[in-house]
Amino acid sequence: MRAAVFPEAGRFRGRAAPSFPQPLDSPWMGAVLMRGADLAQRIRADVAREAEELGGTCLATVLVGDDPASHVYVTRKHEAAEAAGIESRDHRLPASTPEEDVLALVDELNEDDGVDGILVQLPLPPGMDEARVTESVLPVKDVDGFHPVNQGHLLLDKPLHVPATAAGCMELLREHGVPLEGQEAVVVGRSQIVGKPVSLLLLAANATVTICHSRTTDLAAQTRRADVLVAAVGRPGLITPAMVKPGAAVVDVGITRAEHGLVGDVDAQVAEVAGWLTPVPGGVGPMTIAMLLRSTLLAARFRRGLLAFPAA
Numbered sequence: 001m002r003a004a005v006f007p008e009a010g011r012f013r014g015r016a017a018p019s020f021p022q023p024l025d026s027p028w029m030g031a032v033l034m035r036g037a038d039l040a041q042r043i044r045a046d047v048a049r050e051a052e053e054l055g056g057t058c059l060a061t062v063l064v065g066d067d068p069a070s071h072v073y074v075t076r077k078h079e080a081a082e083a084a085g086i087e088s089r090d091h092r093l094p095a096s097t098p099e100e101d102v103l104a105l106v107d108e109l110n111e112d113d114g115v116d117g118i119l120v121q122l123p124l125p126p127g128m129d130e131a132r133v134t135e136s137v138l139p140v141k142d143v144d145g146f147h148p149v150n151q152g153h154l155l156l157d158k159p160l161h162v163p164a165t166a167a168g169c170m171e172l173l174r175e176h177g178v179p180l181e182g183q184e185a186v187v188v189g190r191s192q193i194v195g196k197p198v199s200l201l202l203l204a205a206n207a208t209v210t211i212c213h214s215r216t217t218d219l220a221a222q223t224r225r226a227d228v229l230v231a232a233v234g235r236p237g238l239i240t241p242a243m244v245k246p247g248a249a250v251v252d253v254g255i256t257r258a259e260h261g262l263v264g265d266v267d268a269q270v271a272e273v274a275g276w277l278t279p280v281p282g283g284v285g286p287m288t289i290a291m292l293l294r295s296t297l298l299a300a301r302f303r304r305g306l307l308a309f310p311a312a
């Protein structure tokens with residue numbers, strides 16, 4: 001049945017194309033799931049070892065407002081930091097906090113020699129200037145990689161702090177040996193925190209990159225060309241099996257809370273046609289926190305002069 005629906009499925013992962021229709025005992029078992037949990041655990045164990053060697057690393061977070069998901073994410077980041085032996089400082093402010101007070105807190109953390117990394121959890125409450133607050137974080141402490149200095153260095157192929165989710169996508173692809181050089185990569189979504197940075201990282205890995213967004217006409221025509229497809233939109237089921245090239249590696253960044261739990265942007269049936277696929281939950285999500293911890297260590301190294309951070 002699988003072969004009838006997706007007559008080319010199976011022509012992937014470097015294997016020769018089998019003939020179709022395939023016999024019922026076909027070895028094709030669906031996409032290899034690129035699970036983030038195990039890899040993230042290994043990265044977190046490495047971070048813990050290195051944090052112990054470095055000593056006294058510290059991550060400070062700033063959360064403004066009542067967004068329940070943000071509170072959950074920040075709590076998880078603190079748990080992960082503590083588990084890795086990284087001190088974490090948790091600043092949670094009411095939504096009514098004036099922007100100037102948030103900026104003053106960030107400034108205090110910038111000046112605090114005991115703080116290596118600063119993370120301002122987004123989104124900020126409506127009316128607050130997100131760019132202004134993000135840009136107030138010292139670039140060397142900007143573990144999220146959102147500051148224009150860090151975004152600029154990524155553009156220049158000289159990455160310093162890289163947005164954690166984008167870095168996590170690349171680690172998952174690398175871990176599973178997905179070929180990138182010379183491959184067609186299509187990224188759906190062009191946000192500063194996921195779509196654009198992951199596109200630049202794929203480009204740096206010598207993929208040929210297309211970026212799609214809400215104004216793209218005929219999205220399916222673009223995605224069907226992709227050997228590597230990254231969906232970072234936040235629309236459940238946007239990517240259907242018919243939009244995926246058989247054998248492609250599909251990275252589902254999307255997270256939407258549905259009645260039955262978290263769902264990604266990629267229809268579950270895509271597992272029948274893709275060569276590799278990240279599950280939701282348990283794919284990119286765990287990688288984001290692991291990469292944030294790695295970024296905190298990087299900040300600590302920059303600040304101790306163990307690695308060079310360019311002068312502003």
Ligand code: NDP
Pocket residue numbers: 165188189190191192193194195212213214215216219232233234235238253254255256284285286288
């Ligand atoms: P944004 O809302 O900032 O960006 C969404 C992007 O999707 C925009 O570029 C938008 O286009 C594009 N888009 C919207 N609708 C369509 C459409 N119908 N067809 C094609 N493109 C479309 O979201 P984020 O980048 O912040 O996050 C994306 C998803 O990833 C969300 O579900 C978020 O929850 C999840 N996420 C997951 C993380 C993880 O750790 N797994 C971390 C961060 C985010 P346009 O620019 O034209 O508006």
